[in-house]
Amino acid sequence: MKKRVLTFLMALAMIASLAACGGGSKGPAGTYKLTSMNSGGMEMSVEEMSALFGMDIEMTLQLKDDNSFTLDMGILSEGESTSGTWKMDGDSLILSADGEELPVTYDGKAIVMDVEGDTLTFQKK
Structure with a gap:
Protein backbone atom coordinates (compact mmCIF):
# COMPACT_ATOMS: atom_id res chain seq x y z
CA MET A 1 0.00 0.00 0.00
CA LYS A 2 2.82 2.41 0.88
CA LYS A 3 4.43 1.66 -2.47
CA ARG A 4 1.22 2.59 -4.33
CA VAL A 5 0.82 5.84 -2.39
CA LEU A 6 4.46 6.76 -3.04
CA THR A 7 4.07 5.97 -6.76
CA PHE A 8 0.89 8.07 -6.90
CA LEU A 9 2.59 11.02 -5.14
CA MET A 10 5.59 10.85 -7.49
CA ALA A 11 3.28 10.81 -10.54
CA LEU A 12 1.33 13.75 -9.13
CA ALA A 13 4.56 15.71 -8.55
CA MET A 14 5.69 15.01 -12.11
CA ILE A 15 2.36 16.17 -13.56
CA ALA A 16 2.48 19.35 -11.47
CA SER A 17 6.02 20.14 -12.62
CA LEU A 18 5.08 19.61 -16.28
CA ALA A 19 2.04 21.86 -15.92
CA ALA A 20 4.19 24.59 -14.36
CA CYS A 21 6.67 24.43 -17.25
CA GLY A 22 4.35 24.12 -20.19
CA GLY A 23 1.11 25.81 -19.29
CA GLY A 24 2.36 29.34 -18.69
CA SER A 25 2.09 32.36 -20.94
CA LYS A 26 4.40 32.78 -23.90
CA GLY A 27 5.66 36.15 -22.69
CA PRO A 28 4.22 39.35 -24.05
CA ALA A 29 2.90 37.88 -27.35
CA GLY A 30 -0.85 38.34 -27.62
CA THR A 31 -3.56 40.91 -28.20
CA VAL A 46 -12.06 54.07 -22.98
CA GLU A 47 -15.76 54.24 -22.11
CA GLU A 48 -15.36 57.80 -20.81
CA MET A 49 -13.40 58.81 -23.92
CA SER A 50 -16.06 57.27 -26.17
CA ALA A 51 -18.79 59.23 -24.38
CA ASP A 66 7.34 36.32 -34.89
CA ASN A 67 8.32 39.47 -32.91
CA SER A 68 6.31 41.83 -35.10
CA PHE A 69 3.51 44.05 -33.82
CA THR A 70 0.52 45.90 -35.21
CA LEU A 71 -1.14 48.84 -33.49
CA ASP A 72 -4.66 49.29 -34.89
CA MET A 73 -5.91 52.77 -34.10
CA GLY A 74 -9.68 52.52 -34.35
CA ILE A 75 -10.10 56.13 -33.21
CA LEU A 76 -8.68 57.36 -36.49
CA SER A 77 -9.86 56.67 -40.01
CA GLU A 78 -10.77 53.09 -40.77
CA GLY A 79 -7.82 50.80 -41.30
CA GLU A 80 -5.26 53.20 -39.76
CA SER A 81 -2.46 51.17 -38.20
CA THR A 82 1.22 51.16 -37.35
CA SER A 83 3.48 48.15 -37.41
CA GLY A 84 6.98 47.30 -36.35
CA THR A 85 8.93 44.83 -34.23
CA TRP A 86 9.14 44.01 -30.54
CA LYS A 87 11.73 42.36 -28.33
CA MET A 88 12.33 41.62 -24.68
CA ASP A 89 15.55 43.01 -23.21
CA GLY A 90 15.72 41.48 -19.77
CA ASP A 91 12.51 42.66 -18.10
CA SER A 92 11.99 45.51 -20.59
CA LEU A 93 9.73 45.36 -23.62
CA ILE A 94 10.94 47.39 -26.58
CA LEU A 95 8.69 48.29 -29.51
CA SER A 96 10.36 49.66 -32.66
CA ALA A 97 8.61 51.31 -35.59
CA ASP A 98 9.96 53.42 -38.44
CA GLY A 99 13.49 53.20 -37.04
CA GLU A 100 12.50 54.57 -33.62
CA GLU A 101 12.00 52.82 -30.30
CA LEU A 102 8.66 53.48 -28.61
CA PRO A 103 8.85 53.95 -24.83
CA VAL A 104 6.66 51.32 -23.13
CA THR A 105 6.46 49.58 -19.79
CA TYR A 106 5.28 45.99 -19.43
CA ASP A 107 4.28 44.21 -16.22
CA GLY A 108 3.23 40.85 -17.64
CA LYS A 109 -0.43 41.84 -18.07
CA ALA A 110 -0.46 45.42 -19.30
CA ILE A 111 1.53 47.60 -21.67
CA VAL A 112 1.73 51.32 -21.00
CA MET A 113 2.84 53.38 -23.98
CA GLN A 123 -4.58 45.22 -21.10
CA LYS A 124 -3.98 41.72 -22.44
CA LYS A 125 -7.17 40.04 -23.68
Whole structure:
Protein backbone atom coordinates (compact mmCIF):
# COMPACT_ATOMS: atom_id res chain seq x y z
CA MET A 1 0.00 0.00 0.00
CA LYS A 2 2.82 2.41 0.88
CA LYS A 3 4.43 1.66 -2.47
CA ARG A 4 1.22 2.59 -4.33
CA VAL A 5 0.82 5.84 -2.39
CA LEU A 6 4.46 6.76 -3.04
CA THR A 7 4.07 5.97 -6.76
CA PHE A 8 0.89 8.07 -6.90
CA LEU A 9 2.59 11.02 -5.14
CA MET A 10 5.59 10.85 -7.49
CA ALA A 11 3.28 10.81 -10.54
CA LEU A 12 1.33 13.75 -9.13
CA ALA A 13 4.56 15.71 -8.55
CA MET A 14 5.69 15.01 -12.11
CA ILE A 15 2.36 16.17 -13.56
CA ALA A 16 2.48 19.35 -11.47
CA SER A 17 6.02 20.14 -12.62
CA LEU A 18 5.08 19.61 -16.28
CA ALA A 19 2.04 21.86 -15.92
CA ALA A 20 4.19 24.59 -14.36
CA CYS A 21 6.67 24.43 -17.25
CA GLY A 22 4.35 24.12 -20.19
CA GLY A 23 1.11 25.81 -19.29
CA GLY A 24 2.36 29.34 -18.69
CA SER A 25 2.09 32.36 -20.94
CA LYS A 26 4.40 32.78 -23.90
CA GLY A 27 5.66 36.15 -22.69
CA PRO A 28 4.22 39.35 -24.05
CA ALA A 29 2.90 37.88 -27.35
CA GLY A 30 -0.85 38.34 -27.62
CA THR A 31 -3.56 40.91 -28.20
CA TYR A 32 -3.95 43.94 -25.96
CA LYS A 33 -6.89 46.32 -25.87
CA LEU A 34 -6.72 50.00 -24.92
CA THR A 35 -8.39 50.45 -21.53
CA SER A 36 -7.39 53.96 -20.46
CA MET A 37 -5.49 57.12 -21.32
CA ASN A 38 -3.75 59.66 -19.10
CA SER A 39 -3.33 63.14 -20.56
CA GLY A 40 -2.08 66.06 -18.50
CA GLY A 41 -2.63 64.12 -15.28
CA MET A 42 -6.25 63.34 -16.16
CA GLU A 43 -7.05 59.62 -16.37
CA MET A 44 -9.95 58.48 -18.60
CA SER A 45 -11.24 55.03 -19.40
CA VAL A 46 -12.06 54.07 -22.98
CA GLU A 47 -15.76 54.24 -22.11
CA GLU A 48 -15.36 57.80 -20.81
CA MET A 49 -13.40 58.81 -23.92
CA SER A 50 -16.06 57.27 -26.17
CA ALA A 51 -18.79 59.23 -24.38
CA LEU A 52 -16.77 62.45 -24.49
CA PHE A 53 -16.00 62.21 -28.22
CA GLY A 54 -19.34 60.68 -29.19
CA MET A 55 -17.82 57.70 -31.00
CA ASP A 56 -16.56 54.22 -30.24
CA ILE A 57 -12.85 54.16 -29.51
CA GLU A 58 -11.10 50.86 -30.07
CA MET A 59 -7.34 50.53 -30.19
CA THR A 60 -5.63 47.17 -30.20
CA LEU A 61 -1.99 46.26 -29.98
CA GLN A 62 -1.09 42.82 -31.27
CA LEU A 63 2.33 41.38 -30.42
CA LYS A 64 2.87 38.41 -32.69
CA ASP A 65 5.01 35.32 -32.02
CA ASP A 66 7.34 36.32 -34.89
CA ASN A 67 8.32 39.47 -32.91
CA SER A 68 6.31 41.83 -35.10
CA PHE A 69 3.51 44.05 -33.82
CA THR A 70 0.52 45.90 -35.21
CA LEU A 71 -1.14 48.84 -33.49
CA ASP A 72 -4.66 49.29 -34.89
CA MET A 73 -5.91 52.77 -34.10
CA GLY A 74 -9.68 52.52 -34.35
CA ILE A 75 -10.10 56.13 -33.21
CA LEU A 76 -8.68 57.36 -36.49
CA SER A 77 -9.86 56.67 -40.01
CA GLU A 78 -10.77 53.09 -40.77
CA GLY A 79 -7.82 50.80 -41.30
CA GLU A 80 -5.26 53.20 -39.76
CA SER A 81 -2.46 51.17 -38.20
CA THR A 82 1.22 51.16 -37.35
CA SER A 83 3.48 48.15 -37.41
CA GLY A 84 6.98 47.30 -36.35
CA THR A 85 8.93 44.83 -34.23
CA TRP A 86 9.14 44.01 -30.54
CA LYS A 87 11.73 42.36 -28.33
CA MET A 88 12.33 41.62 -24.68
CA ASP A 89 15.55 43.01 -23.21
CA GLY A 90 15.72 41.48 -19.77
CA ASP A 91 12.51 42.66 -18.10
CA SER A 92 11.99 45.51 -20.59
CA LEU A 93 9.73 45.36 -23.62
CA ILE A 94 10.94 47.39 -26.58
CA LEU A 95 8.69 48.29 -29.51
CA SER A 96 10.36 49.66 -32.66
CA ALA A 97 8.61 51.31 -35.59
CA ASP A 98 9.96 53.42 -38.44
CA GLY A 99 13.49 53.20 -37.04
CA GLU A 100 12.50 54.57 -33.62
CA GLU A 101 12.00 52.82 -30.30
CA LEU A 102 8.66 53.48 -28.61
CA PRO A 103 8.85 53.95 -24.83
CA VAL A 104 6.66 51.32 -23.13
CA THR A 105 6.46 49.58 -19.79
CA TYR A 106 5.28 45.99 -19.43
CA ASP A 107 4.28 44.21 -16.22
CA GLY A 108 3.23 40.85 -17.64
CA LYS A 109 -0.43 41.84 -18.07
CA ALA A 110 -0.46 45.42 -19.30
CA ILE A 111 1.53 47.60 -21.67
CA VAL A 112 1.73 51.32 -21.00
CA MET A 113 2.84 53.38 -23.98
CA ASP A 114 4.09 56.98 -23.77
CA VAL A 115 2.93 59.02 -26.76
CA GLU A 116 4.14 62.63 -26.65
CA GLY A 117 3.56 62.92 -22.90
CA ASP A 118 0.24 61.07 -22.88
CA THR A 119 0.10 57.48 -21.68
CA LEU A 120 -2.04 54.75 -23.21
CA THR A 121 -2.70 51.62 -21.14
CA PHE A 122 -3.38 48.34 -22.96
CA GLN A 123 -4.58 45.22 -21.10
CA LYS A 124 -3.98 41.72 -22.44
CA LYS A 125 -7.17 40.04 -23.68
